[in-house]
Amino acid sequence: MLYRRVLITGANGLLGQALVAHLSRQPEYDVLATGRDTFPRFANASCGYTALDITAPQEVQRLMQDFTPDVVINCAAMTQVDRCEKERDLCWRVNAEAVEHLARACRRIGARLIQVSTDFVFDGADGPYREDARPDPVNFYGKSKLAAENVTRDAGIDGWAIARTVLVYGTAHNLSRSNIALWVIDKLSKGEPIQVVTDQWRSPTYVNDLANGIERIVRFGKTGIFHLSGREMVSVYDFACTIAHVFDLDASLISPTDHTHFQQPAPRPPRTGFIILKAETELGYKPHPIEDALRHLGTRLGLPTPTS
Numbered sequence: 679m680l681y682r683r684v685l686i687t688g689a690n691g692l693l694g695q696a697l698v699a700h701l702s703r704q705p706e707y708d709v710l711a712t713g714r715d716t717f718p719r720f721a722n723a724s725c726g727y728t729a730l731d732i733t734a735p736q737e738v739q740r741l742m743q744d745f746t747p748d749v750v751i752n753c754a755a756m757t758q759v760d761r762c763e764k765e766r767d768l769c770w771r772v773n774a775e776a777v778e779h780l781a782r783a784c785r786r787i788g789a790r791l792i793q794v795s796t797d798f799v800f801d802g803a804d805g806p807y808r809e810d811a812r813p814d815p816v817n818f819y820g821k822s823k824l825a826a827e828n829v830t831r832d833a834g835i836d837g838w839a840i841a842r843t844v845l846v847y848g849t850a851h852n853l854s855r856s857n858i859a860l861w862v863i864d865k866l867s868k869g870e871p872i873q874v875v876t877d878q879w880r881s882p883t884y885v886n887d888l889a890n891g892i893e894r895i896v897r898f899g900k901t902g903i904f905h906l907s908g909r910e911m912v913s914v915y916d917f918a919c920t921i922a923h924v925f926d927l928d929a930s931l932i933s934p935t936d937h938t939h940f941q942q943p944a945p946r947p948p949r950t951g952f953i954i955l956k957a958e959t960e961l962g963y964k965p966h967p968i969e970d971a972l973r974h975l976g977t978r979l980g981l982p983t984p985t986s
């Protein structure tokens with residue numbers, strides 16, 4: 679049998695764990711998961727794990743030479759948008775410079791690179807966006823991720839791909855960072871009120887769908903940019919209300935507000951979201967409708983979803 683050797687960086691994060699679970703279930707992949715921690719945060723995946731800080735070029739080079747992957751999927755990033763605005767040097771090292779080193783290492787051994795990117799490369803003036811829309815980030819996180827896209831494209835790798843995504847939600851073991859769905863469920867379950875913006879629109883993405891879309895890029899050997907998100911455009915407020923509805927939580931605890939209410943260091947693009955026709959056509963990507971994805975999440979969390 680011919681195995682594809684896949685190296686996953688940032689494997690302890692939300693997407694990294696979903697990808698490890700998805701790929702290591704399939705016999706044609708030989709997966710090496712890597713993350714900053716000495717040990718993996720997940721269990722029961724049939725794959726190897728080794729510690730790797732992507733900002734250490736020599737470590738990256740050594741591991742690439744030892745494992746000789748066919749494909750590298752870079753899920754490692756500094757993803758806290760406000761922290762990126764304040765800690766710009768660190769953000770640039772992780773999100774941009776480290777990708778340049780990864781890309782060079784891929785070119786040396788002839789590996790493909792799939793770089794995971796974001797809707798925050800756009801200014802949010804007129805989403806939803808197609809893959810060929812002009813990026814124009816409004817915050818430092820978006821700038822660093824756009825720089826990573828550029829080094830991925832320009833490194834001289836034959837098989838590069840960029841998988842952009844939007845407002846990812848789901849669950850995984852010991853996450854260092856929560857996400858909108860887990861946050862809303864947690865707060866409303868405790869009866870705590872929350873304020874959510876009505877003036878930011880997104881096409882929220884269930885992490886399992888995203889992992890499935892990325893696996894299809896690998897399987898079909900696709901190159902170029904792909905937009906992988908959910909299909910529905912909603913305000914973040916409406917998304918929170920749908921979460922309350924699906925989990926039968928008290929939606930009256932959610933107060934609508936707008937972005938001016940929050941003092942955030944990094945500006946947010948108002949209306950992003952993606953047109954996913956290319957991924958649907960070329961990859962056969964079929965994301966779950968939001969309510970179905972939330973019910974699937976409920977099953978994973980062991981929570982009842984009485985509205986099904």
Ligand SMILES: NC(=O)c1ccc[n+]([C@@H]2O[C@H](COP(=O)([O-])OP(=O)(O)OC[C@H]3O[C@@H](n4cnc5c(N)ncnc54)[C@H](OP(=O)(O)O)[C@@H]3O)[C@@H](O)[C@H]2O)c1
Pocket residue numbers: 687688689690691692693694713714715730731732733752753754755756757772794795796797823842843844845846847853854855
């Ligand atoms: N989540 C979203 O809403 C969203 C939206 C658009 C695009 N994206 C993109 O999707 C990708 C995956 O994000 P995610 O949602 O899975 O975020 P995440 O849960 O924060 O995962 C990122 C992972 O990268 C790891 N990491 C950070 N610096 C590293 C380094 N120097 N070396 C190795 N690993 C490092 C983090 O480690 P620690 O756990 O130790 O911190 C974390 O496990 C990122 O490229 C992100 O930009 C995410």
